[in-house]
Amino acid sequence: MKKVYFSFLVLMSVILNAQVVFESSLSEAFKKAKEQNKQVFIEYYNSDCSVCKRLGDLLRTDQEVSTFYNKRFINYAMNSNESLSEEDNNFITKANLHFESVPILLYFDKNQNFLHHSGVTVTSEHVINEAKKAILPDYNTSGLKAKYDAGDRSVRTLYAYCDMLKVNKNDIMLTKVAQDLFESFKKEELPTNKSYVILKQVVNSSDNGFFQYWINNVDKLKDFETGQKAGTEILSLEKIVLKELSDPNVKKWDLTKKNKFKQYILKLKITDNPEVFFE
Structure with missing residues (x-):
């Protein structure tokens, strides 16, 4: 019985570690970013978009992507198909961001300064490479x-x-x-x-x-x-x-x-x- 229980815990650990961890609110994401001295990643998507769904699957099942993002970023998912919360809407407006399509990968520093954005090719290589650009001043959008x-x-x-x-x-x-x-x-x-x-x-x-x-x-x-x-x-x-x-x-x-x-x-x-x- 103990062996079965241990195997179950190992399985659950593998499943959880294969997921990018998303915070419940934008304010919580930036709070943790300051506490942990990390950047913030925002998955800007639309729940009716087929490409967004594929991106969501990648972020929630790919071990390499989740390991990279959980280690270097505090993550937050923003669904543009729903009525954005006042906090989310004010944040996007203040950042002066206007998107004609989704999904978009967004990156900010811990003080809410915009760093980088990218459209999406749904591969682990692309999603990780864009995150690497956000980290490097010579490659991110803000420079x-x-x-x-x-x-x-x-x-x-x-x-x-x-x-x-x-x-x-x-x-x-x-x-x-x-x-x-x-x-x-x-x-x-x-x-x-x-x-x-x-x-x-x-x-x-x-x-x-x-x-x-x-x-x-x-x-x-x-x-x-x-x-x-x-x-x-x-x-x-x-x-x-x-x-x-x-x-x-x-x-x-x-x-x-x-x-x-x-x-x-x-x-x-x-x-x-x-x-x-x-x-």
Whole structure:
């Protein structure tokens, strides 16, 4: 009997150790972070999202991930599908974070200063690597502005900084940095998936070089998406055009700009009557 009981305890220990330990509240997470001198990890997710569910399974069953996160972080799960508590909502607002999709991995220091964020590839390698970036100032998101201000114009830094500016809804700076990204990008790689991903993820202006390349090469804008999204690549261009056409002053645009956008509308087949946007 004792042997069976001992085996049960060992089994339960293995199961528990395979789970990332999540705190019951954000305030409790930061309280423990100060007490233990650790950073805070927030799983920002939506309970109706299939990718989020896969991430949740990984965080709660993968031994390597749970060991890494439980040792280095105090962890908290924030479900964006539910009405966020006043504490959670105020925290996200104060951090100036605006997400268009989930799940997101978020990392803060013990004093609630933002360190790093990342979208998710549901593998233990990705989830651990993003945590390692959060720990290192040379790799985490919070150091990107300093790198940019110091003159770093590498594609990696510029793309990451664009992603951060997008999350912060700093559209003016995003427009500038996204163009810097185009200037630093190898032009022979423009027809590639790498270029398409940049267009899709961070370009916010039709004046941007990536937009201009793809609007002039729409026939090549294909075979980058798979599964249910296959064939939807052109939507990345449409999104930018429609956003700019939502300008309340669109009717006051000069003739040159109107004609340029009419060409975009027809090329993207948004409508065969582009005048409707300017009436």
